[in-house]
Amino acid sequence: MTDQASVRRVGRGSDHAELLSQYGLGVALGEVAPAGSTPQPAAAADAPAALQNLVALAVQLCNAKYGAINVITEDEFHQIAALGLEPLMCARDDSLCGQVFQYGHTVVVPDCREDPRFRSNPFVDGRFGEVRFYATTPLLTRDGVPLGTLCIFDEVPGDLTEQQVTGLETLAAQVVDVLDLQLRTRQLDATVSELRRSNELLGEFAGRISHDLQGPLTNVVGLAELAEDEPALQEGPAGTYFKRIGASALRMASMVENLLGYSRVGGAAHPRVVPLAEVVGAAVDDLGHSVDGVRITADDFEGKADREQLRVLIQNLLTNAVAYARPGVPPEVRITGTGTPESWRLDVADNGKGIPPEDYDRVLEPLVRLEREGDPAGTGIGLATCVRIAQAHGGRLTFDQTPGGGLTVRVWFGSRPS
Template identity: 35%
Template sequence: MGYRFQVRSVEPVLPGASEDERAEDSARLASITRYDVVGRPPSEALQGLARLAASVTGMPLSAIDLVTDHEQYQLATVGFTADVCAREDSLCDVVLQEPGAVVVEDMALDPRFAGNPFVDGTRAAIRFYASQQLVTARGVVIGRLCVFDTEPREIDQVRLDDLRTVADSVVDVLELSLRNRELDGSNARLGGFASRVSHDLKTPLTSISMTLQLLRDEMDVEERSGADAEEVRWLLDKSVAASERLAHMVDSVLSHATIDGQLQRTNVDLQRLVDEVLDDLRVELTDATVEVQPLPTVLGDPAHLRTLVQNLVENAARYRHPDRPLRICVQAEQRGLMQHVTVSDNGTGIAVERQHRIFQHGVRGVPEGSGLAGAGIGLEICRRVVEAHAGTIGVLSDGEHGTTVWFELPV
């Protein structure tokens, strides 16, 4: 049976609905809208859970019911075809806010249900009913998982507990589907952003690289000598290498930002990687003391890991304290199956109240108007890189005496 269904704005079915009932309707509609399952064919996962509900309770009929402001919508059913009915005809709506299990052994004898069209034979002749609430992670009741029979019967507590477990799984599936859609949308937006940034960066990078190479070739042709010439040639070589690494990094980050981007895993010498980063950032690190303790070789994508380290060192340089010389320390130790790497500095620190959100998009470590605020995407990129490598990342700071950013990568 095909059907179309639309979630409408909140207009209480009962004219005398209280403010609490209006608030419940509003919260429930918002949750159901976010899940975006209304009017869609049942997913295999939800259909499987409907079958499981019938199986664990030994019932011939089951349904995953969502109750909106005006209708009851069935996500998946067993034993009959999913349909939409008016909210006033819904069996689940009668006990929607009842916590835990609801059991009615003979609905024809219960005054709450005896005149319902699904009980009195008008649309069906249901006699037995049992259900468990569907409650979101935010505590919003969006419907019930129900099992039925056309004959009066009983059910034991073990089967009701099993029904509760299946109901929780229904909400888990809805949440997982929502998160996947949000992630797909985020990746699509990031991919578009990365494409634009990549295009904008590659043009000047190509120009810079070609200019540097021409200067280097000209010096070679003229066979200039002397200390000054050697220093200029050395600087040109460094600049060419840096521009080439940056161009490669832009390409790799673009690949990672797209949905289908894959890590190019290889053995990465973190010691050499950090040395390259420090060399490229020598201007930003003027007058800074940098201590690099022995670092391991890890398995990962070299371009992404370089982006990670460069962002952390750049942040340390950017947020140096005005009253003390900058000190940075990079070190690592193996902890079980993980390499624990830290980048510590004695800079301005990260405000304590911002630390739990510091790896989110657009969140900065310092207040607006401080003159130090960046774009708020550097640490978000660090988190994405670490998570792509199946690792974790965190921050330690008292908000005044510097910051330690740590990340762990699998050995």
């Protein structure tokens, strides 16, 4: 049996009610019937269905007729799962478990009529029932705090062997494990909801900041261009300064736009089967003249993905393939899909400069760029955005070397096929 000295005692009070509420077991009606009132059908409790199976096992193990899992509040006894009877609730002082709940250990009573604690209880003396054999064990949290009880009872006297007592306590521990799982699920749901709300606020904030920054930057670019058109301002170093101001403002505007895109993509994906070649065509149209002269081929493969996020991913990879082409080598990009629509891999292979394997992990971080001679200016956001899109689809992004030179970007969607 449980060592009573190791159990943390919990009396009646708001702390215990708060603990039950955290487990989703705050089942008090709010207006508690006084002791001696007729038991009522139990109010609906948010209890896992697995608890009913554990009650059935307890009844079978102990050769009893009835069994129940009970939550005991400050003033109430509330059955959340029962076998052999409809779950009921009553005043805590009227219940058998309510009398021994504070003990913190298993109690076995062969005949309640012979026990001074229970012989005048309304569930024993005929007012509410005629319980004779009764056994109960507490539902203890990992901190030793009792949430309620697992009990079995019958209308004829009986007893439990030491092995049955151990089995009953083991089942009680399983009940607590089920309730702990429910608690963790509730906590996870709350965390996910909070993260979703935070992401929405972050997206709204990024949108406002982008708007507020793009206005002044556009004004700076416009003034710099006007200055470049004024012959009087082109003499001496002034013309060079204005060109640098315009170029810096354009780079900053591009970074703001990329950061805004990074904050918006990679969240909730809404996948459906989309034709890969069609999405590639849309990305090419968006890139316009920047991909003129680039040989781009795409498979007729169909895969499940969020169409807009897939377009953004392909657009970013095409932009990189063009930006990091090898001097004197006409850029080529081959886009293929393998697997099934539910679980597939996208390969985007170019013939450009590639990325050294030792830098594969580093370039996936936001705002990280390779500093190589001849590389164009950039923001270091494109690949990080692609990683977020892959993660939103339950996948990942990796690199490989293209045979003959270049970089192959592999992106998994859904589960990860080989």
